Amino acid sequence: VIWMTQSPSLLSASTGDRVTISCRMSQGISDYLAWYQQKPGKAPELLIYAASTLQSGVPSRFSGSGSGTDFTLTISSLQSEDFATYYCHQYYSFPWTFGQGTKVEIK
């Protein structure tokens, strides 16, 4: 089993801030990592796949980086619609796993 540590679990920020969310794996997963955004009562939406590929239609303020065991999701300038919960997801080996989630709230 690949253990994932996503941090922080809660992030308080203001509109315009640059924010970063980390996801660390217990073993290497190459670039088999995705990032999702979820708003209350809604299904998750894909932001990034293959660690750094921006899903079509997702604003360019979102970016992903990393390979192996350490990954980062960055929002370059936080907008009001970005306040949500974010999850990383490894699909390198079974069982696939999700990070614990990071809630981005208004400071």
Place this chain on the structure above:
Amino acid sequence: EVQLVESGGGLIQPGGSLRLSCAASGFTVSSNYMSWVRQAPGKGLEWVSVIYSGGSTYYADSVEGRFTISRDISKNTLYLQMNSLRAEDTAVYYCARGPPYSSSSVPCWGQGTLVTVSS
């Protein structure tokens, strides 16, 4: 338009069975990797199962031996047969296209269907 619509959730007693359906439109289920993901009330996402385009299936340890993922090509529908249900299976269940993802396939999640296991 690419779309997934789940159905089949509801209230079920512990030990009971339920079958979830996920009807796809705009793409072919059997040509894609299709997943089930669940979310317990107030909790994070948990991967449940995946079926590859070639038919191979994989499960989370928590559901192995109790849940079965399958698909009906003629109906372009994904299923999750859930047996021996437990209270801890209570969650919103989502079906999803992928992973993996590519520039040529639009990712898609259903709206979710709530399964409540309680006496």
